[in-house]
Amino acid sequence: MVARHTFEEQLDSLHRKLLSMGSLVEEAIHKSIKSLVERNLQLADEVIKSDGVINSLEAEIESGCFQLIALQQPVGGDLRRLGTMLKLVTDLERMGDHAVAIAKTTRRLMNEQYVKPLIDIPLMADHVKAMVRDSLNAYIIRDTEAAAEIALRDDVVDKLFSTIFRDLIEVMSNKPQAINQGTHLLLVAQYLERIADHVTNICEWIVYMKTGQMTDLNK
């Protein structure tokens, strides 16, 4: 067994890596939507290239958690913290993947004019980005009430997704030349919805970390 202060140091180190990973994912989501709205190929490419760093952090944190569990044999709250980190990095990594998918859509739509300006997708993205940011803050301060509140915002995001879906169908029905971009933008909206789902998972794990209870925050 390792001395308590060393355990705390190592746990802290993993914690900081997780927060770095969270920041990178927030940035990737932000840049991917910005690249889509502004038709910015360079920004899209940055998102795609940076995904490797996010994936490496996931592997490092997972490896670190397993090592710490093996060496320190934590129980109770300490074990829950490590278990929560193991779960959170999975959600964060998937969110990074969705940002990459959005950036790839930017690339695929470069040769087309948008039939109408993108309004609802960036709006949906703003809600989702706020959920991501707030969930990471709730994780840092272990705020279970905030976690529960953030998870409820998934409803707003789901409604925006439905609205965007309906609007895209209407646009495509009226303008067949918009079908290619319409379908791609529908997938973007779905990636955003998926990111919000992952935030809900993160919120459930924040509650677990503090209370030991696994709850279903809004299914």
Added chain:
Amino acid sequence: MVARHTFEEQLDSLHRKLLSMGSLVEEAIHKSIKSLVERNLQLADEVIKSDGVINSLEAEIESGCFQLIALQQPVGGDLRRLGTMLKLVTDLERMGDHAVAIAKTTRRLMNEQYVKPLIDIPLMADHVKAMVRDSLNAYIIRDTEAAAEIALRDDVVDKLFSTIFRDLIEVMSNKPQAINQGTHLLLVAQYLERIADHVTNICEWIVYMKTGQMTDLNK
């Protein structure tokens, strides 16, 4: 610490729950696609209702893994097995969610005739179902070579997704009345693609479980 045979019994019990969960997820995917092709509302409802069991199993297995880690303080291969289970149940639960999403699409499209019979989507589903089944078998027998091979099949699935995407765009361009079903079927194809991605994750964890190495099998 708990006697070795009791640890093995408890590990076995978790293992069997994970395999049950795997079977339920395979069944959910199968039924969800069947419900879509056959326009079978009852089957779709069964998938939606059964998701609760899948989610409960995830919670039980996670809880069991954390308890076993706390009580038994495993190291090495034993710890990797538990860590792998913790990761696998997340992927399986998400796959179950995607099956539910496909079943909900069945419900949403009940009032429309399919503009053309569904051929490529069930074909893509067959590939994905085989990947799911084979990955669970590879997990049982800890076959890392099989795991690597299964992960490579993700390429075939990605190509099928692209084909379906292009075909749906063409159909929708020619028949505006098909836009609603076309967009929904596109999302179904994406859910299938996501399920295949999760299988790739499972394969990477099978390799980790045996070797202690975290590999990127085909990103």
